Amino acid sequence: GQQLNQSPQSMFIQEGEDVSMNCTSSSIFNTWLWYKQEPGEGPVLLIALYKAGELTSNGRLTAQFGITRKDSFLNISASIPSDVGIYFCAGWTSGTYKYIFGTGTRLKVLA
Amino acid sequence: DVKVTQSSRYLVKRTGEKVFLECVQDMDHENMFWYRQDPGLGLRLIYFSYDVKMKEKGDIPEGYSVSREKKERFSLILESASTNQTSMYLCASSFRTGRYNEQFFGPGTRLTVL
Numbered sequence: 001g002q003q004l005n006q007s008p009q010s011m012f013i014q015e016g017e018d019v020s021m022n023c024t025s026s027s028i029f030n031t032w033l034w035y036k037q038e039p040g041e042g043p044v045l046l047i048a049l050y051k052a053g054e055l056t057s058n059g060r061l062t063a064q065f066g067i068t069r070k071d072s073f074l075n076i077s078a079s080i081p082s083d084v085g086i087y088f089c090a091g092w093t094s095g096t097y098k099y100i101f102g103t104g105t106r107l108k109v110l111a
Numbered sequence: 112d113v114k115v116t117q118s119s120r121y122l123v124k125r126t127g128e129k130v131f132l133e134c135v136q137d138m139d140h141e142n143m144f145w146y147r148q149d150p151g152l153g154l155r156l157i158y159f160s161y162d163v164k165m166k167e168k169g170d171i172p173e174g175y176s177v178s179r180e181k182k183e184r185f186s187l188i189l190e191s192a193s194t195n196q197t198s199m200y201l202c203a204s205s206f207r208t209g210r211y212n213e214q215f216f217g218p219g220t221r222l223t224v225l
Contacts, residue, residue: 043216
């Protein structure tokens with residue numbers, strides 16, 4: 001099935017650093033979702049975006065719905081060790097039932 | 112607090128066994144999904160249901176069937192388990208219409224077929 005391009009694939013950062021990751025698509029979406037998944041667990045929804053240009057925060061996390069509706073960005077500020085995990089995006093288009101998922105960004109935080 | 116629960120976190124079954132994976136959501140969602148997640152392959156949709164007794168095949172339905180007798184419950188059935196069905200299985204749910212299309216996942220079932 002289709003997957004969204006997500007970059008970077010992995011990141012090793014120092015505690016306290018800021019993190020940026022993005023998802024791009026060849027198709028437009030009406031909804032962008034960002035998830036975090038820890039080993040052996042199901043994905044947990046972090047942020048949902050519904051409008052082009054929308055910027056939404058959830059604590060230290062900020063995500064944006066790209067103006068073209070074909071991309072989205074997630075930023076994590078002042079990373080901490082518990083931010084470790086795989087982050088992935090998902091896009092949804094009205095009139096469909098399918099969510100298209102990104103390939104994931106594996107984040108490791110060094111204390 | 113939204114909740115999707117799955118009947119087992121870990122399962123070990125033998126080749127040829129019939130396997131049932133159960134999923135329950137308490138959010139009154141119309142849509143329910145079953146995915147499998149494998150390293151390097153990402154999340155792949157097995158089946159989708161948009162209403163009670165309604166189902167649609169996803170990208171990889173072969174070897175699987177589903178049942179949705181009640182709105183809150185969606186079951187995945189492996190009629191005759193095979194080793195290539197060893198995987199992490201994730202259930203999810205969402206509203207069918209309206210502005211909010213968040214999809215919520217359960218904790219996952221790690222299935223090993225020997």
